[in-house]
Amino acid sequence: MHWADAFIQKIEGPQVISTGISPSGPIHVGNMREILTGDIVFRAARSKGLPVKFIFLSDDIDPLRKVYPFLDESFREHVGKPLYEIPSPKGEGTYADHFMAPFRDSLEKLHIQVEILRSSQLYESGKFYEVIKTAIAEKDRIARILREVSGRELEENWFPYSPKCSSCGKINQATATSFTDPYVSYNCKCGHSGKSDIRKGEGKLPWRVEWPAKWHLLGVTIESFGKDHGSAGGAYDSGKRIVEEVFGTPAPSYLIYERILLKGEGAMHSSTGIVIESSEALRFMPPESLRFLIARNSPLRHIEFDPKDFYLNFMDDYEKYFNAYFKKDTVSDPDLDAVVRYSSLEKPVGPIEPSYRHLVTLVQIYPDEKKLLHGLSLGGYAAKNIAGEMGDRIALVKYWLDNYAPESIKFSLLPRGTEVKLETAEQDILKEFLSQAESLNWTAQSIHDSVRSISLKDGGEPMTAFRAFYRVLIGKDRGPRLGFFLSEMDKKWVIDRLGECLS
Ligand SMILES: [Zn+2]
Incomplete structure (x- = not known):
């Protein structure tokens, strides 16, 4: 059984699946495992007929932790400020928006239908008010849970709320001194003392308390997270006890996912x-x-x-x-x-023809799009036009070739007239091939069979034969699978080109 179906098999009743990321930097393929794992479980729950909601929380009230390698020095002054209050590294908007915008585009392309919430808004709108009050009232109990679960001592003046300093704007520098509903008084390292209104986003819960608070507040029943949070003594273990013992709601079921390595x-x-x-x-x-x-x-x-x-x-x-x-x-x-x-994005669409690998060859044979259409038709593909779905696929292939493809995959056809030095054995093979070519059925299989049998006839190696073709056509010793490669090209063009190299 598929892993998502196996997981959802044990689950009954209405569900809220939650995922989340702190938009502190580029949202990458590794992060996509979080959201896609959630999305796949969401689909599994839906097909089982469970009422289900899927949410994504952008933790944009989190502070900027440091000047990351992709930031310039001007960001030093913003370290410690909430991500939604820092300017974008580029152009308009906020820092958080800057990294969320391309992610939102990706969600759309991947057909992930998720409700996006922002932690800053939950705090600013007062949604966290009651849970913050509870956390402060139960400060000692939470501290004990954190100590017991993590096995680590907390700072002496630990407080389950980090006020944002109204002077320096940082959310990880102030120490809370007292609470008189709804204000937390604080002293900041910058020298400022003030009051933070817990109803208005003027501070946040520490992460280990915020996570269970979020489960409680949003009614989360399923969450997927990385194994660092799921390890013994980690944030899930402490969160489970906090949500159950302090907020009085059950902890969500969970899926732990492994990392994606590059x-x-x-x-x-x-x-x-x-x-x-x-x-x-x-x-x-x-x-x-x-x-x-x-x-x-x-x-x-x-x-x-x-x-x-x-x-x-x-x-x-x-x-x-x-x-x-x-x-x-x-x-x-x-x-x-x-x-x-x-x-699939919606219903499965297929079969997939021609293959991506095949297109990699085709777009290199035919850099010109009109000729590419011709090339596609030679291969028997009805490429109605380049503007539609085929065009999207071609654009992906070209981008990959330009940016990621290894040299061994890349080639361009040598122009007619380019001289190539061939060994005698190679010349013999090409001559023999030319003598058969006219009558040859111009398909990948028959071309491959013909070249192979020519090379084997005198006890030669097929590799030598293939190499002769690659040298003449692309000036390299290796290339795409030869049968496919030649069959994608105009037969006459290939024959003329081989002929000119032999004369
Ligand atoms: Zn300050």
Whole structure:
């Protein structure tokens, strides 16, 4: 059974699925596991017929922790201020908006229908008022839970509310001194003393208290989160006790997900800059394939994502699933149907033809779009026009070629007239091929078979034969699968080009 169906099988009644991210930096493919895991469980709950709501909380009241590598020094003065009160690193708007905007676009492209809430608004509108009061009243009990669960001592003057200093604007510098409803008095490290109104977003709960407060406030019943929060003594353990013992509501069920690693670089983390932003990934990945990355793998499996050398293998795999769903291929995975449904934007669309790998070859043979249409028709694909869905797929492929493709994949056809030096054995192979070419059925399979049998005839290696073609056509020793490659090109053009190199 698919992991999302297996999870939801044990769940009954109305559900609120929650996810959240602090928009402190680029929202990347690693973060997408959080939201997509939630989305897939949301769909599973819906298909089971459970009344279900899906929310995403942007933790935009969180302070900026440091000057990240992607920020310039002018941000030093903003460290400690809430993200929604810091100017955008670029252009109009706030810091939080800057990183949320491309993420919202990604949600749309991925067809993730989630209600986006902002923590700053929950605080400013007074929604947190009652829970903050409860937290302050139960300060000692919360402190004891945190100590017991985490095994760590809290600061001596620990208080379950961090006031925002009205002078320096920072939300992690002031120490609370007393509470007289609705004001928390504080002394700030900047020298300012003042009062923070807990109804108006003039401060926040510490993260370990805010999380269970949010569950309580929003009625969260299911949440997915990374394993750092789920470890023993971690934030989920303390949150569970706080929400049950202090706020009096049950803790949500949960799914823990493993990280997504960027091949050769390690875990994606916006603070280190080792990331591919979700919006960037969607410039070369069809949205269904990004959904597939998450839908296919159990959350407990870590994913190594490789946008470069092995990316085409990933795309082959993704297309194989969709094509198998439409009976054009086979995949031995009992969850095939569920994986494809959860990877689809709405209903599954397929089969996927031509393949991404194939388009990678085609767009390099035909950099000109009109000729590309011709090339598509040679391959038997009815590419109605480049403007529509095919155009979107071509744009993804071109972006990948320009930005991520390894050199071994890239080529351009040598112009007619380019001289190429060939060994005698190579010349013989090409001559033999030319003698058969006219009568040859110009399909990938028959071209491949013909070249292979020519090369084997004198005890030669197929690689030598293939190399001869690549040298003449693209000036390299390796290239795309030869049968497909030649069949995508105009037969006469290929024959003329081979002929001119032999003369
Ligand atoms: Zn201050």
